[in-house]
Amino acid sequence: MITNNYFIYTHNQLTTAAGKSTWSAPSNIALVKYWGKKENQIPANPSLSFTLNNCKTITSVAYEPTTDNGTFQFDFLFENKPKEDFKPKINTFFKRIESYCPYLKNFHFTINSQNTFPHSSGIASSASGMSALAMNIMSLEKRLNPNMSDAYFYEKASFLARLGSGSACRSVKGNVVVWGKQQDIPESSDLFGVSFPFPMHPVFNNFQDTILLVDKGEKQVSSTLGHDLMHNHPFAAQRFEQAHVNLTQLKNILETGNLTEFIALVESEALTLHAMMLTSMPYFILMKPNTLQIINKIWEFRKATNTPVCFTLDAGANVHVLYPEANKETVLHFIETELAAFCQNKQFIVDYMGNGAEEL
Incomplete structure (x- = not known):
């Protein structure tokens, strides 16, 4: 070791x-x-x-x-x-x-x-x-x-x-x-x-991540402080165990390419992260009203069109919209016409999976 x-x-x-x-x-x-x-x-x-x-x-x-x-x-x-x-x-x-x-x-x-x-x-x-x-x-x-x-x-x-x-x-x-x-x-x-x-299933090749810039200001609570609040958190032990279980499930999903299971796990993880913030002491909320508007719009769009698109969040208000490259045109049109309005100055960044650091 x-x-x-x-x-x-x-x-x-x-x-x-x-x-x-x-x-x-x-x-x-x-x-x-x-x-x-x-x-x-x-x-x-x-x-x-x-x-x-x-x-x-x-x-x-x-x-x-x-x-x-x-x-x-x-x-x-x-x-x-x-x-x-x-x-x-x-x-x-x-x-x-x-x-x-x-x-x-x-x-x-x-x-x-x-x-x-x-x-x-x-x-x-x-x-x-x-x-x-x-x-x-x-x-x-x-x-x-x-x-x-x-x-x-x-x-x-x-x-x-x-x-x-x-x-x-x-x-x-x-x-x-x-x-x-x-x-x-x-x-x-x-x-x-x-x-x-x-080996990963081909559906994850060049997987897309469009980042919706809901709030470009500084976070009210730093990540360092947020991490520290897990020390006495009432649900910490269960959360740490859940992460191990979810990682095993995600390992299998990445190998098999099951997008339905991918969407459910990834969105659950994002909401669990923010649930830990909501239930810590002191408690705090990093999502903004427009974060929730976007999440609901994604759910409605996915149900109406069967497009395999989902969201994840980091420790902030911005929304990462994840989807296969094959669905890029459809999802970007949805983002431009329905989600950009919830972003600061209608700003979003189109990105996709990369390979790490490079010497220039």
């Missing part, structure tokens, strides 16, 4: 000449949700996500050796402009990963990041952002230790990304990713995400 110690850097070389790398990493949407975590970003239950293709963060990291190695030295730019309020998050991340990446204080980093989706659109960018940063750190480590295997490169990148933002570990590699120990998923781990290890 892989432990934390597996990811400690033990190579002799701790510095190298100046260099630069650039990676893109996508956002992802969980179908079986992770809600609640233990110490050190360990999930309280396993999760499974679709990796997206168009919604991604592109991050360049330029590094140069420094002799002043008492602190972490870096500048952070967002869309080529200094963004000081993000620097504490980077500093916290570097502290968390320093024992695994002891070379970090030997360099000055210039980190320049941008998103392909609208800034402050209500799409969580922590997963794509921390994943892209972790990929760049591993590019530096690969330069320090050229004999590193590709498998180790991606496992450690996912491991590091998790320490920045839990769900970021699902944005590294693979179109469908499992994070968290699950008995019937070989090699699954609480420490990093793994690609879904079974």
Whole structure:
């Protein structure tokens, strides 16, 4: 079994000449949700996500050796402009990963990041952002230790990304990713995400996710606080057990292509996530009235047309509309004519399943 110690850097070389790398990493949407975590970003239950293709963060990291190695030295730019309020998050991340990446204080980093989706659109960018940063750190480590295997490169990148933002570990590699120990998923781990290890039914090829931007404002309750509220939640134990059961069911659905069962499970998981928020103490609601309007419209449309379309939600008000590529024209027409009116400025993003991080 892989432990934390597996990811400690033990190579002799701790510095190298100046260099630069650039990676893109996508956002992802969980179908079986992770809600609640233990110490050190360990999930309280396993999760499974679709990796997206168009919604991604592109991050360049330029590094140069420094002799002043008492602190972490870096500048952070967002869309080529200094963004000081993000620097504490980077500093916290570097502290968390320093024992695994002891070379970090030997360099000055210039980190320049941008998103392909609208800034402050209500799409969580922590997963794509921390994943892209972790990929760049591993590019530096690969330069320090050229004999590193590709498998180790991606496992450690996912491991590091998790320490920045839990769900970021699902944005590294693979179109469908499992994070968290699950008995019937070989090699699954609480420490990093793994690609879904079974052949998927062709109906899930290029599966579509159109993201309806219901609320582009900042969430009233951060995900970190929401996760913490699971510690004393009256239904926590049942929820964690349910996630294991649902992941086994979803594994079978992805292999057999049963869209009726897929729709029922995915929508139930989304509503369960928000039910946990409604029943925590303090309780909170992240859905908006238009979120519910959209859900009801999807249910009516599905019943009237037998189109295999469903929704899922993250910890916010926006709605992810999921459907097979074969139904794209029909569903996009439905979204444009009936659902866009419930979005801020009628905005939505058309996306589909992608393959993870890419070096640019």
